[in-house]
Amino acid sequence: xxxxxxxxxxxxxxxxxxxxxxxxxxxxxxxxxxxxxxxxxxxxxxxxxxxxxxxxxxxxxxxxxxxxxxxxxxxxxxxxxxxxxxxxxxxxxxxxxxxxxxxxxxxxxxxxxxxxxxxxxxxxxxxxxxxxxxxxxxxxxxxxxxxxxxxxxxxxxxxxxxxxxxxxxxxxxxxxxxxxxxxxxxxxxxxxxxxxxxxxxxxxxxxxxxxxxxxxxxxxxxxxxx
Amino acid sequence: xxxxxxxxxxxxxxxxxxxxxxxxxxxxxxxxxxxxxxxxxxxxxxxxxxxxxxxxxxxxxxxxxxxxxxxxxxxxxxxxxxxxxxxxxxxxxxxxxxxxxxxxxxxxxxxxxxxxxxxxxxxxxxxxxxxxxxxxxxxxxxxxxxxxxxxxxxxxxxxxxxxxxxxxxxxxxxxxxxxxxxxxxxxxxxxxxxxxxxxxxxxxxxxxxxxxxxxxxxxxxxxxxxxxxxxxxxxxxxxxxxxxxxxxxxxxxxxxxxxxxxxxxxxxxxxxxxxxxxxxxxxxxxxxxxxxxxxxxxxxxxxxxxxxxxxxxxxxxxxxxxxxxxxxxxxxxxxxxxxxxxxxxxxxxxxxxxxxxxxxxxxxxxxxxxxxxxxxxxxxxxxxxxxxxxxxxxxxxxxxxxxxxxxxxxxxxxxxxxxxxxxxxxxxxxxxxxxxxxxxxxxxxxxxxxxxxxxxxxxxxxxxxxxxxxxxxxxxxxxxxxxxxxxxxxxxxxxxxxxxxxxxxxxxxxxxxxxxxxxxxxxxxxxxxxxxxxxxxxxxxxxxxxxxxxxxxxxxxxxxxxxxxxxxxxxxxxxxxxxxxxxxxxxxxxxxxxxxxxxxxxxxxxxxxxxxxxxxxxxxxxxxxxxxxxxxxxxxxxxxxxxxxxxxxxxxxxxxxxxxxxxxxx
Numbered sequence: 018x019x020x021x022x023x024x025x026x027x028x029x030x031x032x033x034x035x036x037x038x039x040x041x042x043x044x045x046x047x048x049x050x051x052x053x054x055x056x057x058x059x060x061x062x063x064x065x066x067x068x069x070x071x072x073x074x075x076x077x078x079x080x081x082x083x084x085x086x087x088x089x090x091x092x093x094x095x096x097x098x099x100x101x102x103x104x105x106x107x108x109x110x111x112x113x114x115x116x117x118x119x120x121x122x123x124x125x126x127x128x129x130x131x132x133x134x135x136x137x138x139x140x141x142x143x144x145x146x147x148x149x150x151x152x153x154x155x156x157x158x159x160x161x162x163x164x165x166x167x168x169x170x171x172x173x174x175x176x177x178x179x180x181x182x183x184x185x186x187x188x189x190x191x192x193x194x195x196x197x198x199x200x201x202x203x204x205x206x207x208x209x210x211x212x213x214x215x216x217x218x219x220x221x222x223x224x225x226x227x228x229x230x231x232x233x234x235x236x237x238x239x240x241x242x243x
Numbered sequence: 244x245x246x247x248x249x250x251x252x253x254x255x256x257x258x259x260x261x262x263x264x265x266x267x268x269x270x271x272x273x274x275x276x277x278x279x280x281x282x283x284x285x286x287x288x289x290x291x292x293x294x295x296x297x298x299x300x301x302x303x304x305x306x307x308x309x310x311x312x313x314x315x316x317x318x319x320x321x322x323x324x325x326x327x328x329x330x331x332x333x334x335x336x337x338x339x340x341x342x343x344x345x346x347x348x349x350x351x352x353x354x355x356x357x358x359x360x361x362x363x364x365x366x367x368x369x370x371x372x373x374x375x376x377x378x379x380x381x382x383x384x385x386x387x388x389x390x391x392x393x394x395x396x397x398x399x400x401x402x403x404x405x406x407x408x409x410x411x412x413x414x415x416x417x418x419x420x421x422x423x424x425x426x427x428x429x430x431x432x433x434x435x436x437x438x439x440x441x442x443x444x445x446x447x448x449x450x451x452x453x454x455x456x457x458x459x460x461x462x463x464x465x466x467x468x469x470x471x472x473x474x475x476x477x478x479x480x481x482x483x484x485x486x487x488x489x490x491x492x493x494x495x496x497x498x499x500x501x502x503x504x505x506x507x508x509x510x511x512x513x514x515x516x517x518x519x520x521x522x523x524x525x526x527x528x529x530x531x532x533x534x535x536x537x538x539x540x541x542x543x544x545x546x547x548x549x550x551x552x553x554x555x556x557x558x559x560x561x562x563x564x565x566x567x568x569x570x571x572x573x574x575x576x577x578x579x580x581x582x583x584x585x586x587x588x589x590x591x592x593x594x595x596x597x598x599x600x601x602x603x604x605x606x607x608x609x610x611x612x613x614x615x616x617x618x619x620x621x622x623x624x625x626x627x628x629x630x631x632x633x634x635x636x637x638x639x640x641x642x643x644x645x646x647x648x649x650x651x652x653x654x655x656x657x658x659x660x661x662x663x664x665x666x667x668x669x670x671x672x673x674x675x676x677x678x679x680x681x682x683x684x685x686x687x688x689x690x691x692x693x694x695x696x697x698x699x700x701x702x703x704x705x706x707x708x709x710x711x712x713x714x715x716x717x718x719x720x721x722x723x724x725x726x727x728x729x730x731x732x733x734x735x736x737x738x739x740x741x742x743x744x745x746x747x748x749x750x751x752x753x754x755x756x757x758x759x760x761x762x763x764x765x766x767x768x769x770x771x772x773x774x775x776x777x778x779x780x781x782x783x784x785x786x787x788x789x790x791x792x793x794x795x796x797x798x799x800x801x802x803x804x805x806x807x808x809x810x811x812x813x814x815x816x817x818x819x820x821x822x823x824x825x826x827x828x829x830x831x832x833x834x835x836x837x838x839x840x841x842x843x844x845x846x847x848x849x850x851x852x853x854x855x856x857x858x859x860x861x862x863x864x865x866x867x868x869x870x871x872x873x874x875x876x877x878x879x880x881x882x883x884x885x886x887x888x889x890x891x892x893x894x895x896x897x898x899x900x901x902x903x904x905x906x907x908x909x
Contacts, residue, residue, distance in 0.1 A: 020682055100674045
């Protein structure tokens with residue numbers, strides 16, 4: 018029994034799942050699901066489909082060159098069972114995968130380096146161009162505050178600033194979204210829990226890549242690769 | 244060398260029939276007087292030529308199917324000469340050949356004549372003449388053809404004698420037991436009868452000795468008289484003796500039961516001795532069960548011994564009746580013949596100075612028998628354990644236990660499971676029944692199995708340590724400063740705003756089956772205006788917006804009630820107006836508020852003309868409408884206001900044959 022990588026997408030194809038195609042020259046093609054099988058039958062090139070491992074590797078989105086990747090291989094040399102060797106191997110596998118995860122994390126970090134700077138630059142430009150859309154106080158509110166200031170003797174400007182800040186903060190989550198708890202993996206291996214407010218539904222910003230980067234498969238298809 | 248597949252030769256009459264019918268069949272007369280003469284000529288020319296071609300072909304086949312005497316082995320040539328008379332044979336074939344040439348000449352002549360024929364009749368007559376002459380020629384071949392057919396039949400029955408192979412030739416006086424001998428050593432079924440000249444032609448049998456095939460030829464008996472007086476039967480024997488390179492076995496019946504004296508037999512031997520030149524000759528004394536050599540009188544004995552004196556002639560004894568010595572005779576002769584032939588071949592292949600020819604060398608190298616080097620004797624080796632092995636016996640309680648026995652002891656087939664791991668060869672036999680991990684964390688363990696995994700892992704750890712020291716893993720979390728955070732937040736706000744604006748625009752744009760109303764005509768309520776100005780940060784009370792609005796003139800153009808986006812002035816007072824008859828009617832059938840939509844189809848667009856207010860205009864319009872409807876009502880026609888249910892199955896969508904495609908598309 019073995020877990021073969023899917024010929025098309027590279028996902029592990031577990032026993033009893035998917036389908037195997039045996040070509041009449043003896044080559045076998047293992048597919049993890051009907052989607053991959055169908056795409057194969059349509060003669061699609063996995064390197065050109067964004068959802069396959071082949072694409073991601075080809076596009077430099079995944080770690081390809083690393084010493085940890087050289088441990089697993091079909092050697093085609095039969096080795097007699099040896100309890101100690103197997104025990105050692107299983108232990109080694111754990112350690113290798115640990116190191117590999119760490120390196121993949123770093124790989125990702127490096128790949129994402131400079132993303133925030135670009136984001137901030139884009140945000141600056143957007144704000145500069147759309148100053149008029151920023152929250153501001155209504156005329157009636159201004160009047161109300163002025164009256165309040167007269168009554169209490171506070172500074173009008175300060176009251177206005179406070180009100181504005183309140184408005185800006187409350188605006189986003191007024192209608193949708195809520196608090197979300199996420200696990201963030203740090204490069205040193207630690208895990209921290211963060212909670213943040215996000216807007217839900219159609220208002221979610223698609224480019225919040227930095228936030229969900231602890232997942233294995235990340236949907237980062239932005240400008241840094243092309 | 245068989246002549247079994249010579250095609251039968253038809254008689255002259257048959258021949259004519261074959262040829263003429265074939266001509267008729269292949270070229271039926273499809274010609275009429277009205278045809279062009281060139282066409283008629285061409286047809287008859289074809290007919291004549293075709294007949295000639297058929298004749299030539301047939302005659303050619305006959306001539307070529309018979310053997311050419313000059314090309315045959317001398318034995319066969321002589322045999323045929325004796326049996327069929329070579330001259331006669333040659334003449335017959337010659338006649339056939341000549342006839343073929345003559346027919347060709349006739350054809351040529353008549354084809355030439357046909358070229359000048361003027362009519363259909365003339366052509367026909369010429370053709371008849373040509374075919375007639377050909378038939379006459381064939382008729383004259385009656386005798387040769389009959390003779391050739393007889394020859395063919397006889398040739399097919401001739402024994403298949405190969406003059407070059409290993410051959411034993413049995414000769415002697417009639418009735419001395421030649422055929423009995425052949426019968427007892429071979430599978431041939433030679434006739435044996437107790438009278439002279441039972442065998443009237445050559446017979447061939449075959450025997451195997453040392454895995455080699457020998458040919459035994461049984462000859463008819465020979466009488467002791469000059470060659471010129473010998474008949475055809477005897478001449479066959481003589482031909483065989485003269486031409487076949489064989490071991491000759493001369494049979495002598497010393498019991499004289501054959502009817503000829505021993506002396507006569509010896510004399511025959513002497514007289515045909517010239518034929519035994521360069522041959523191995525054995526004198527076989529047959530019928531030893533009746534009389535042995537020792538029983539003979541000394542004179543006869545001396546006569547016999549005298550035969551064997553000259554050359555390498557051996558005396559053998561046998562009795563075909565009791566089979567005594569028959570096999571010995573056979574073995575002796577065959578062995579000697581084999582040795583003799585090998586020697587001859589060896590001699591023929593070796594040149595005078597002793598070097599072997601290429602062919603002989605090739606053969607000799609092929610029959611080389613390899614022996615172990617240095618003369619070491621290699622004996623078969625049987626291990627001691629095998630030597631002492633007891634023979635397997637099912638009844639023996641201490642027999643070796645087979646897998647089948649084990650299966651039987653453990654519940655039999657279907658219950659017993661074969662222990663496949665039992666004979667595993669592992670470093671430690673205790674591991675045999677370990678549960679071997681195959682998949683760990685979604686990875687194949689076997690892919691990682693590597694005898695030097697430890698070293699490789701150590702190398703990896705080392706690398707890891709180095710990277711750690713180099714600061715490969717150092718995390719520089721770039722938490723942005725305050726201002727960046729603020730900018731991002733603002734940008735976020737703006738994006739959201741953009742989306743809302745876009746959404747609103749989209750909603751506004753979708754017509755939902757309403758007419759496009761120009762922006763200019765769209766009414767916005769005062770409250771909206773007020774809200775918008777307020778939003779922009781201007782206090783509406785301060786600028787007294789509402790006060791200004793109230794002093795404004797009533798607007799021209801369309802009434803506010805027609806405003807599209809339900810933007811009727813919310814501040815407008817509801818005024819009770821006297822309802823018309825139609826309005827009252829409707830208010831009874833429908834709830835008052837619901838029916839009052841944005842549009843009023845009854846009143847909209849009805850404006851009074853010059854000197855006419857809205858009400859009069861309305862009543863006028865109603866009168867006109869009724870007038871227009873009058874005719875329709877009188878004829879009881881269905882008008883536009885009548886209740887109408889559209890066809891649920893419109894014909895154009897459901898009729899006709901279906902082919903590919905959708906049901907709605909016809």
